Amino acid sequence: MPSLKDKRLEAMLATLAACRRVCVLTHYNPDPDSISSAWALQRILVVRTKARAEVVYGGIIGRAENQLMVHRLGIELIHYNLIARSDFDAFALVDTQPGTGNNPLPEGIVPHIVIDHHPEEPATAAAAYQDVRPGIGAAATMLYEYAVAAGIRIDAMLATALFYGIKSETHNLGRGVTRADVDAYVDLVPRVRKDIISSIEHAPLTTAYFVMLDRAIKGTTIHGPLVLSVLGNVDNPDMVSECADLMLRLEHVNYAMAMGRFNGDLCVSFRTSDPAVEAGEVLKAVVGRDGTAGGHSEMAGGMVEGHGKAALGATRAACRELGQRLIKRLRIRDGAEGVPLLKSPDTTPSQQVIRALLRNGTTDARTG
Ligand SMILES: [Mn+2]
Missing domain, CATH: 3.10.310.40 (Diaminopimelate Epimerase; Chain A, domain 1)
Incomplete structure (x- = not known):
């Protein structure tokens, strides 16, 4: 019997049966969760459908960490201004929904696919396939599930992207997570390039x-x-x-x-x-x-x-x-x-505590 995850995958893929080229949209200024989710969906579509797929964003990748993530993992994203929308016969939204104003989905276009973990927007109901689960901590967790169900190869780079997406979105599993997020995180750990995660988290600042x-x-x-x-x-x-x-x-x-x-x-x-x-x-x-x-x-x-x-x-x-x-x-x-x-006063309670500790000699002044 097919699992719920397999059913979701098949239902999603079915909507693209007649499509040639899919535009996978992130939100305007994509964060790691959005970037990794879009990248995973692109991989799934390339392997499991006859369509070509591109990851497209509309704004700017601003944070030094996010720029380094894209660079180190070799993720190809295209700016919306550089595409011709007539080149695409299907749109897929990840980590965002139609009608939110935070993605470049053209007016009047109904997306084929919406996969998101924000509260459901009314315009999403028109999409051919929707998977909106606001309880989930990261969209990357959802796309990890699809990737597993699709049987695609999750190489070190994709694993690192999804892992970093979940890690940063949930503050290292400390914020709004479900069992699915923890499972995905733990599954991905052995495949993650820890050196790349570390360099991303300490990206040079201008x-x-x-x-x-x-x-x-x-x-x-x-x-x-x-x-x-x-x-x-x-x-x-x-x-x-x-x-x-x-x-x-x-x-x-x-x-x-x-x-x-x-x-x-x-x-x-x-x-x-x-x-x-x-x-x-x-x-x-x-x-x-x-x-x-x-x-x-x-x-x-x-x-x-x-x-x-x-x-x-x-x-x-x-x-x-x-x-x-x-x-x-x-x-x-x-x-x-x-x-x-x-x-505001420069002597905050925590500073008072530190000073008191130093006076009492209980804090090692050599550290820090
Ligand atoms: Mn997200």
Whole structure:
């Protein structure tokens, strides 16, 4: 009797029976989960169908880690601007869905395939094949299952890509994982090139990165349990999400939102460690009709278009407005003003603890 995984695979492949060339779309600025998932689907389609398949993205691969991942693993991605959409007779979406505004699926095109782990979007129902499982920690886990069911060879490079996709998406299995994620991770470990993972995780950073980081820190204010970062213009949109990730690590902080302008769009990232708050829903409400947003329970991203010609002052005002909406939404009292990150007291509790330990001679001062 065919397993559920085999049935899923056969149902997916059946939708492409008459297709010649498939466009596998990631989200705009693809992260490791999206890149590895698309790459795995491309491999499956090349082996198991008569169609050719390309991995296509619409934005920019910004993070140093992601650029190095693509380079070291030899993943071929094509920018959407370089393809002719008439060359393709089928579209497949991974780690994203139609109608989310975070992928370059052309208006009016109904995708053949949607495989995703974000909450289901209404437009997805029209796809010939959908597999949307919001409980799963990483899309790469789903594509690993398809790859196994398809019987394709998962070589060291593909294994490393999928492993890194799961690892980075789930913070090393520490965030929103299911049994399937753990199984895929464990299965992949023996085949992974650990040296490549290590080099990706310690990718060289440009001086431009530190300039941007400096600006991000200077543009950050603390509003009780919330941190807001206004970055101004950024040279890559991933900087916005990196900043939100970093600021959530500030002690006593449960929410972080970062905003920056890239290519005429205002990019927004929201992170939370509060299990009572659904990040995707909160950001959708905050952005409202101004733009698009979506995400998971702990992380979300959004975009407000039309900031290309706006003066930076107007964009900053829009950021302040989004910040105020978030403060209201999270019901943070006395949060409207905020304190600049660099003006907040320099003696935080953790520093006091370290000093006390040093005074008592219980901390080895030679380390660290
Ligand atoms: Mn994902």
